[in-house]
Amino acid sequence: MEGKLGNPAPLGLMGFAMTTILLNIHNMGFYPLSSVVLSMGICYGGIAQVIAGLLSFKKGNTFAATAFTSYGFFWLSLVGIWMLPATGIENAQATPPDFLGWYLALWGLFTAFLWVGTFKNSKVQQFVFLSLTILFFLLATAIWTKDGNLHKIAGIVGVICGSSAFYLAIAELLEEVKGRRILPY
Structure with missing residues (x-):
């Protein structure tokens, strides 16, 4: 007999939230930038x-599975972009800033399509x-324009975004623990 699988969303949301903040x-x-961000x-x-994404696939939640797995690999690839140049591997050279902007813009486009998928949520x-x-489009534009203020x-937008994911993680966790909605979401 297989046990009930818990909701993996609070784990995925909190991983996203704290690292993003x-x-x-x-x-x-x-x-x-330091080992704090790299390790997280x-x-x-x-x-x-x-x-969390793999567990969401098991629960049959394709949206959460795609989002959590994709953003998990986003973080791993971003750390790779920062760290691989230090390895001395010939093809692991530092990423030109404009190309990093395109990386972020593609993540922005992907996220925009996922946002459309949240309209009934x-x-x-x-x-x-x-x-x-x-956030992704602001970062890409800031890189392309070399605008430090942007x-x-x-x-600031990133801290707000991460904080909202933190809130959602706690709201979903408390709802499951208490058996009723504690925080509105």
């Missing part, structure tokens, strides 16, 4: 979201995906 505190200029990107933003989930879409604005 930390990276965007860096984007606002408060701290340099590998472990919580990356691996934990991939696990909660308002908070819609906000998470809309703010993430805006990069800081993107950081």
Whole structure:
């Protein structure tokens, strides 16, 4: 007899939320990029979201499975973009800034389509995906235009986006634990 599979969304949302908040505190200029963001990107933003995505596939939730697995691999690939040049591997050279802008813009486009998929879901989930879409396009534009102020604005949007995902994770977790909705979402 197979046991009930819990809701993997709080894990995936929290992995996304905390990693996004930390990276965007860096984007606002408060701290340099460090092992804090890199480690979170590998472990919580990356691996934990991939696990949540795979569990979502098992539950039959294709949207959550696609979102969590994709963003988990986003974090792992972003850390790879930052770290691979230090390996000395010939083809692992630093990414030209304009090309990094295209990487972020493609993630923005992907996220915009996922946002459309949230229209029948909660308002908070819609906000998470809309703010993430805006974040990706702001970051891409900041890179393309070399606009430091726009990069800081993107950081603010990122902290807001991550905080909304944090809220949604807690709301869904508390609902499952208490058997009723505690926080509106």
